[in-house]
Ligand code: HEM
C-alpha cells in the first residue's frame with residue numbers, strides 16, 4: 001500500500017506524469033516540482049479558461065457558475081483579480097488581526113474547558129467560518145449559518161449536491177446588499193466596475209463561489225492536521241514556545257506537508273505533448289501540487305516535518321498568476337494558531353480519530369480527518 | 384550595523400541606517416512597496432525580489448540552487464536578481480544599494 005500521505009512517490013520517481021482516471025477521463029498528472037511550476041507558468045499551453053473544469057473532478061454538477069478569477073486566463077484574469085484583491089489583503093489590517101486573536105483565544109478557552117472536543121466540528125469549522133466573516137467584512141452572525149454547512153459546501157457525506165443551496169444564499173446576500181449597501185464583499189461587488197460596466201449576477205456569484213468553496217475545506221483540514229501534528233509530537237509545542245521565531249517556517253512546512261488540495265486542472269487548447277502523453281485539444285492535465293511538495297529533488301527528507309525548514313519553495317498556494325488569493329488569510333490563521341497553541345497548551349491527547357481519505361480510481365490520499373476527538377491540557381504557566 | 388539603500392519602484396531612495404536581519408525583513412519593516420515577504424522568508428513566494436546594484440554583486444554573492452530555481456521562473460529576473468529573504472545583512476554589506484524589482488505579470 002502506498003503511503004496515503006504521499007501516494008505518488010513511486011510514480012513520481014519513475015516518470016514525470018501519472019495517468020489518472022477520473023470518471024472515465026484520462027488525465028496526466030504532472031508530478032514533479034520543477035514540471036509543475038513550469039506548467040503553472042505556461043498559461044497559453046495550460047489554460048484556466050474552462051468554467052467548472054479547473055478543479056478535478058469537474059464541478060459541473062455542483063455549481064452553475066464560472067469561478068472568478070480562477071477560471072479565466074490573461075489578459076482579463078488580472079482585471080478580475082484586482083477587483084477583489086483589497087478584501088484578500090484585509091488580513092494585514094490590525095483590526096483583522098485583533099479579531100482573529102480574540103476568536104482563537106475564545107476557541108482555545110473552550111477546548112481547554114471541555115473534557116473532550118471533536119476538532120473538526122467544534123474547533124476548525126467555527127474557526128474557518130468566523131474568520132471568513134472578517135475577510136469578507138460581513139456581520140459575524142453570518143458565521144452561524146455557514147457553520148451549518150459542514151466541511152464541504154458542495155457535497156454532503158453521501159455525495160449529493162448542496163451547491164445550489166449555497167448559490168441561492170449568495171444570491172440573496174447580493175440582493176440584500178443592493179438594498180442596504182455597506183463596506184462588505186457583496187456590496188463591493190455590486191458596485192464594482194469591470195471594463196466600464198457593472199458585473200453580472202453570474203460573475204458575482206462566481207466570485208462568491210470560490211470564496212466559500214475554495215476557502216473552506218482547505219482551511220478546515222489544514223487546521224485539523226496542525227492540531228493532530230501537535231497531539232502526536234508534544235515536544236514540538238515546547239520547542240516553538242522556546243523559539244517563537246519558528247512560527248513562520250513551521251506554518252510553511254505544514255502548508256507543504258498537509259496541502260488538502262491534491263491537484264488542480266488545466267485545459268489544453270491545442271493538442272499537447274505532456275511528457276510523452278498526447279492530450280487532445282480540449283483535454284485536461286493536472287498540476288499535482290501535493291506531489292510536487294514531496295519531491296526529493298527539492299526537499300530533503302520530503303516526508304518529514306521540519307519545523308525550521310528553510311528554504312522551502314513549496315507550491316501549496318499554487319504558482320504563477322493564479323497563486324492563491326486566500327494565502328494571506330490562511331497564513332494569518334495558521335500562524336496565529338501555532339503561536340497560541342504553543343503559548344497556551346501543554347499537550348493534546350487524541351481519544352478517537354478517523355482519517356479522511358480522498359479516493360480516486362487509482363490512488364488514495366489522506367487529506368484530513370473525518371473526526372478527531374481530543375482532550376487538551378493547559379500549559380502550566382501562561383506565556 | 385550596515386546601512387542599506389532601497390531604490391523603490393517609483394524611483395525614490397529609502398535609506399535604512401541600521402539594517403538587521405534579512406533584506407526582506409528590513410524592507411517590510413520600512414513598508415517598502417514590493418517587499419511583501421508573504422511566505423515569511425522560505426523562498427516560496429518571490430515577493431521580496433530585488434536587483435543588487437552591480438558594484439555590490441560580488442560581495443552579496445550569487446543565489447543558492449533553490450533560490451536560483453525560484454528566480455528562474457520570474458519574468459523580471461536579471462543577472463543581478465536576488466530574493467531579499469535569502470540575503471542576510473552583515474557588516475560586510477554596509478552601504479549596500481538594491482532596487483525593488485517590478486511586479487510580475
Ligand atoms: C490552506 C489553505 C489554502 C490552500 C492550500 C489553497 C490553495 C490554492 C491553490 C493551489 C490555488 C491555485 C489554483 C490554480 O492555480 O488554479 C488557489 C487559488 C485560489 N484560492 Fe486558495 N487555498 C487556500 C485557502 C484559500 C482561502 C481561505 C480562500 C478564500 C477565502 C482561497 C481563495 C482562492 C482563490 C480566489 C484562488 C484563485 C486565484 C486566481 O485564480 O487568481 N484560498 N488556492
Ligand code: FES
Pocket residue numbers: 407419420421422423424425426427428429430431466467468469
Ligand atoms: S519572502 Fe517569500 S520568497 Fe522571499
